[in-house]
Amino acid sequence: MKTAQEIKPGQVIMIDGSPWKVQKNEFNRAGRSSAINKMKLKNILNGMQTETTFKCDDKLEYIVLEQKEVTYSYFADPMYVFVDSDYEQIEIEKDDLENVLMYIEDGMEDVCQAVFYNTKVISVDLPKTIVRQIAYTEPSVRGDTSGKVTKVARLNNGHELQVSSFCEIGDFIEIDTLTGEYKARVKR
Amino acid sequence: MTTRWTVFCAIIDNFGDIGVCWRLARQLRQEHALDLELWVDDWLALSAFLKAQLPELHDQNGSLDQDTLLADGVLLRRWHNPWQGDAAIDDHIAKSDVIIEAFGCELPASVKLALGKVQKPVLWLNLEYLSAEQWVKECHGLSSPQPVAKQVRKHFFFPGFEQGTGGLLREADILENHARWQQHAERRQQLLQMTGLGAKNQADHLLVSLFSYDTPALSGWLDALAEQTQPAICFVPEGKSLTAVSRHFARPELVAGDVVSAGALSVAVLPFRSQNDYDELLSLCDFNLVRGEDSFVRAQWAARPFIWHIYPQEDGVHMLKLQAFEHLYLDGLETEAAKAWRAFSNGWNQGEDCRELWHYLRPQLSGLQSHGRKWQKKLAVMPDLATNLVNFETLFKLSAHP
Numbered sequence: 001m002k003t004a005q006e007i008k009p010g011q012v013i014m015i016d017g018s019p020w021k022v023q024k025n026e027f028n029r030a031g032r033s034s035a036i037n038k039m040k041l042k043n044i045l046n047g048m049q050t051e052t053t054f055k056c057d058d059k060l061e062y063i064v065l066e067q068k069e070v071t072y073s074y075f076a077d078p079m080y081v082f083v084d085s086d087y088e089q090i091e092i093e094k095d096d097l098e099n100v101l102m103y104i105e106d107g108m109e110d111v112c113q114a115v116f117y118n119t120k121v122i123s124v125d126l127p128k129t130i131v132r133q134i135a136y137t138e139p140s141v142r143g144d145t146s147g148k149v150t151k152v153a154r155l156n157n158g159h160e161l162q163v164s165s166f167c168e169i170g171d172f173i174e175i176d177t178l179t180g181e182y183k184a185r186v187k188r
Numbered sequence: 189m190t191t192r193w194t195v196f197c198a199i200i201d202n203f204g205d206i207g208v209c210w211r212l213a214r215q216l217r218q219e220h221a222l223d224l225e226l227w228v229d230d231w232l233a234l235s236a237f238l239k240a241q242l243p244e245l246h247d248q249n250g251s252l253d254q255d256t257l258l259a260d261g262v263l264l265r266r267w268h269n270p271w272q273g274d275a276a277i278d279d280h281i282a283k284s285d286v287i288i289e290a291f292g293c294e295l296p297a298s299v300k301l302a303l304g305k306v307q308k309p310v311l312w313l314n315l316e317y318l319s320a321e322q323w324v325k326e327c328h329g330l331s332s333p334q335p336v337a338k339q340v341r342k343h344f345f346f347p348g349f350e351q352g353t354g355g356l357l358r359e360a361d362i363l364e365n366h367a368r369w370q371q372h373a374e375r376r377q378q379l380l381q382m383t384g385l386g387a388k389n390q391a392d393h394l395l396v397s398l399f400s401y402d403t404p405a406l407s408g409w410l411d412a413l414a415e416q417t418q419p420a421i422c423f424v425p426e427g428k429s430l431t432a433v434s435r436h437f438a439r440p441e442l443v444a445g446d447v448v449s450a451g452a453l454s455v456a457v458l459p460f461r462s463q464n465d466y467d468e469l470l471s472l473c474d475f476n477l478v479r480g481e482d483s484f485v486r487a488q489w490a491a492r493p494f495i496w497h498i499y500p501q502e503d504g505v506h507m508l509k510l511q512a513f514e515h516l517y518l519d520g521l522e523t524e525a526a527k528a529w530r531a532f533s534n535g536w537n538q539g540e541d542c543r544e545l546w547h548y549l550r551p552q553l554s555g556l557q558s559h560g561r562k563w564q565k566k567l568a569v570m571p572d573l574a575t576n577l578v579n580f581e582t583l584f585k586l587s588a589h590p
Contacts, residue, residue, distance in 0.1 A: 031316070
């Protein structure tokens with residue numbers, strides 16, 4: 001059992017005997033010391049989606065699932081295709097990639113973890129830190145090397161995020177996939 | 189057949205929890221003709237709370253000597269800790285049409301078990317705290333699967349200031365009452381006479397009420413009231429505010445009936461008031477300092493200028509809630525008045541010296557008064573909390589028996 005607050009997106013909880021994948025888990029503080037978790041869930045067996053709330057300390061039954069290393073291969077609308085070390089193809093729907101979709105791009109070499117429930121892949125987790133290239137950003141602000149001033153940068157797949165103002169087009173940057181935040185500029 | 193609702197209220201501190209639950213239970217009974225049971229875990233606090241409004245319920249010692257009482261049509265029941273309900277009581281509760289856990293309190297485990305065995309659909313609600321934050325609208329009404337039984341779902345119900353939330357507690361006659369109280373100048377005079385301050389002509393006095401938590405911000409504000417040219421009378425109902433007031437006047441203790449003065453300021457300590465009398469006090473004052481949830485909402489129906497002393501939470505989370513309210517409340521208010529209100533509100537809630545902040549706010553009271561009326565009208569357009577709860581139950585029944 002885990003509390004609602006401890007459950008992370010991608011994990012699977014059992015409700016009324018059915019497995020539900022947690023697609024989002026938002027934490028909000030209510031009054032006094034109470035707190036609420038709002039979850040977006042998808043039923044693994046029938047694909048039904050729902051939103052629900054829990055007190056943050058509600059105990060939930062969660063299940064540990066089989067995982068396998070995979071790398072992204074290509075997009076065959078509407079499925080994203082990954083391959084494992086045996087070159088076996090694994091297809092996954094866009095909805096099941098909600099938390100990582102913004103980092104998926106052609107040619108990416110990150111070793112990801114595909115998560116299975118009864119042989120069906122239900123999500124893919126990226127490494128905690130990934131490196132992506134800036135496709136476009138406004139010119140750097142002269143003189144600022146502190147990294148505290150930020151600006152918007154667009155990645156090759158169109159995703160935008162805040163980066164240090166000294167970053168330039170073509171630079172490679174590290175991104176924390178759990179928080180979605182820029183970490184540092186790196187050389188490649 | 190009458191619909192039966194059961195409300196559970198755990199009193200944590202002060203009278204906010206029971207204040208809200210009592211208002212809600214009474215309104216559901218009186219305006220929606222529901223059978224109401226209100227289970228309260230702190231019988232002593234309930235006794236103190238009801239003493240001003242229902243003295244006839246108390247015995248010669250001023251206590252509530254029975255574990256079950258009928259008050260204003262609401263059946264009050266003592267919630268013993270640990271729970272002392274037997275199977276018949278658990279079953280009786282579980283067969284309610286609606287069960288409300290107020291402010292996230294937990295139903296007794298045996299009641300939950302009984303809920304799992306009931307054949308009819310029961311609406312189980314977690315009535316949450318009031319907040320102006322945007323996430324409230326996204327969570328309002330959502331269900332929460334519970335490990336009790338497959339058919340049992342709890343729903344989270346959030347009071348709020350906007351459409352898409354559960355609304356605010358508002359009795360059908362409260363706006364009429366405020367209009368009546370504010371029309372008659374003699375009501376102010378009666379209030380002053382009650383405190384022994386009514387002999388002189390106080391028509392030009394500034395009347396303020398104070399119902400806050402203990403805060404270092406109070407002292408500077410009292411100094412500011414004392415040094416302004418307009419005489420001021422500050423009414424302080426018995427409660428937590430008195431600690432800081434006593435400290436300010438270097439008095440070991442202040443009790444109901446005491447009047448202390450400094451400069452242009454007189455402070456009159458009032459006995460703990462019934463909810464109706466407190467509503468009237470808010471209506472008669474030119475400015476109100478309110479706290480928590482219950483008096484905060486009541487001040488908005490009184491439509492007088494007010495400042496909200498929000499319940500302090502860990503990590504300063506309450507300041508985010510205060511900002512969320514400010515964002516809604518100050519919309520449409522003239523800039524200078526909004527700046528002064530925000531400055532005083534933030535200063536008060538962060539325990540700062542509010543002396544200068546009051547001198548900045550004071551000239552804005554007439555603008556805030558007009559704004560308060562507009563805000564009251566805006567809120568009054570929305571259905572009230574009790575009506576929203578009843579409507580929610582109707583929809584629940586329809587979905588259970590389409």
